[in-house]
Amino acid sequence: MRNVQRILNSILSKNVFEYILIDRDANVGDFSLEATHLLGEKLVHGESIFDVLPELVGSEDVIEEIFNRGKQSYAIKTVEKNGRFLNIYLDYFDSEKLLILLQDITEVTEIRRKIMQVSNQTTLLSNTLQSIVDSQKAIIFLVDSNGKIVFANKRFHEYFDTDDSPELRQELLHTLLDEHRDFHALHKSVRKGKDELRIGQDVFSIESVYVDPVNILFTLTPITDLVRKKEALQNEIRHDPLTGVLRKQSFDEELRKRLLSKRPFALVVTDIDNFKQINDRYGHVIGDKALIQFTEVIRKRLRDDETIARWGGEEFLLLLECATPEEAIDKCETIRRDLEQYRFEAGLHITASFGVSCPHEGDDAATLVERADKALYQAKSSGKNRVVFLN
């Protein structure tokens, strides 16, 4: 009776079912007329149900059980058939018959299919985008309006070695943000042109952009190698390739900075005595070696904040820290003696002359160098191997 009720209920609720009754041998008995239309197959009394509803092949055990137990129902939902969508229900009818109910759900299923289609395609697209983003060498992450990282690519997790623990995230924020208050401040500073970020030994070029009104996308491209190369190159440009001391141009920069600082210091011009003869007599290889050794001897006496540069052939410039001129003169005297006692390449004895001067009020770099040069000239013309101070 329950099943008759079900047919009735369905019809009353306009939820239309068609029905087929089958016997214990799974042969077709009574059926509603519309069932034929729904299935697109002609139903014939006494014919096997498996011929018209191959969906039930494999369900033989289920059918037998429904007969034997007298209850239990079974359903195959959303079956595409004959261009329509059906739900197929199997129900106990009586001890001789089993009721198959067919429910047409085409309309609602077509809507569901459309939704699934969009959702599947979206999933595929986002999977594709994800793998593109993951394949990048750059660290990429998205920050929302609350300053929270809401997305990060594979490289991000590899680099920061993150699981998702809050402590780690906090620590990471400090590293990333550096001196900035939050990601918005970082974004602003990037926009103002601060496009490099250092994390430990690594250097990144950083870009940030609002991808929509609330989310900022940060991209950190590793440029450590590039920066290292650039630094090495700059170093090369600033230094004399033979002796490794500063070049004149870089020294001039240092000197100008030093003049602005207003603290006392001394500028020294020094020149190896009779260097031309050494070159002529022993050749350039020995001469070059002597130049290198010459700077080594001087550098031993220099503090870290003192500077030596090569001006030309055998002429060098020194910036010495000193409270009084005497201190500088003493230091030059010490160096002069060091050189005098040093055994140079090929057992050579080499001496040098020194011109010392200290900046006066209103001196610029050129005046100061000129005065020291004049002092050197005096040292040379009064017999060489000596230190002369000009005030």
Place this chain on the structure above:
Amino acid sequence: MIRKKILLLGDFHVGKTSLIRRYVDNAFSDDYLTTIGVKISKKQITLHDREYELLIWDIEGATPTKKIPTHYFAGAAGAIVVGDLTREETLTSLPEHLQSFHSVNRGKPWVFAYNKVDLLPVEQRKRLQLPEWSFATSAKEDLNVDTLFTTLLERIVS
């Protein structure tokens, strides 16, 4: 004529519907139409002088949140488990699909289809190493599709 119910299982968009279409109608389309629910296709085949009718179940692809009702597996004689060679995650889920098939049909035969092999560069195709009972297939270029179904039937009747 002996009827055999066989299943095509695998994630969505791996080419289940396309493999069936190639096998049954010898046709292929590049368009993608999401399968909803189930659709049964019939194919008659003669093997060792016997006639079989395969009832091939194309089932809506599973997603992590959506599992196939396992009672659909009931009475199946075998399964073809399909993965998409261009989407790693669909290959890693192959064993899962096989396992849920076996949870209902213990010990029943199966074959794996590593589909869309036509999309792989020739170099990668050569280097492919597949587990036992696996075939690199293409519904698009009709590679190994017949073999796939026939091998399964061979395993079923042997």
